[in-house]
Structure formats: structure tokens, C-alpha cells
Amino acid sequence: VQLQASGGGLVQPGGSLELSCAASGFRSDRYAIGWFRRAPGKAREGVACIGSGADAKYFLDSVKDRFTISRDNAKKTVNLQMTGLKPEDTATYYCATASGPICVTGPILYDHWGQGTQVTVSS
DSSP states (O other): OEEEEEOOEEEOTTOOEEEEEEEESSOGGGSOEEEEEEOTTSOOEEEEEEOTTOOEEESOGGGTTTEEEEEETTTTEEEEEEOSOOGGGOEEEEEEEESSSSOOSSGGGEEEEOOOEEEEEOO
């Protein structure tokens, strides 16, 4: 099982980025996949998750109107489109698989993790 997160970078406040999580080595279409982030000095927190049936769940109220999670099972990718980025969105973003097809709350319930991609929002 491998997850490869990409798409991070430096962006100005109000800007946009799209993160991509590429899955390999397993039937990713059968699993919910989530995006998490860890800011310096803070605990890891869930951002969003998408179930195997493409049902989306947003864990943070602060991103619900700005971030969109989607999946392309043919390409085995899960994307996180981020708009209206704010400095407080600065963090390392990780993708991870849940143990089943349904999104669950809590990083501890996710089994396999990618290496993370850095997002920095700064002017």
C-alpha cells in the first residue's frame, strides 16, 4: 500500500492549490481516503474525507466553503482543491486510507499514510 501526496507549495493569502493523493498497491476504490494536516506546534487534524461512494465529509468548519475533496477511481487519485487560502492553512498535508469504505473521524482510525506535502500560505 502506497500513498503519494503532491501539489503543495507557497501561495499568497487568497490563492488556490490542488493537492493530489495517488494510491497504489491496493484497491483504493474500496476505501475511504482522508486528508489531514499538521501545523508547526499543533496536533494533526482531519481536514476532509471521501468515501468509496464519493460521499464527502469535511472535518473542519473553517474549510467547508473553501475546500473540495474529490476522487477519480480510474486514476486512483483523491484530490483536495483548496481556494481562499489563509495563513492558518499553513501545514503539512497528508492523505491516508480508512480501514473501510466509510469516512471515520479521528486520525488513529486511518491505516496507511502518505509522506505529506507542505502548504505555506504567506505574503
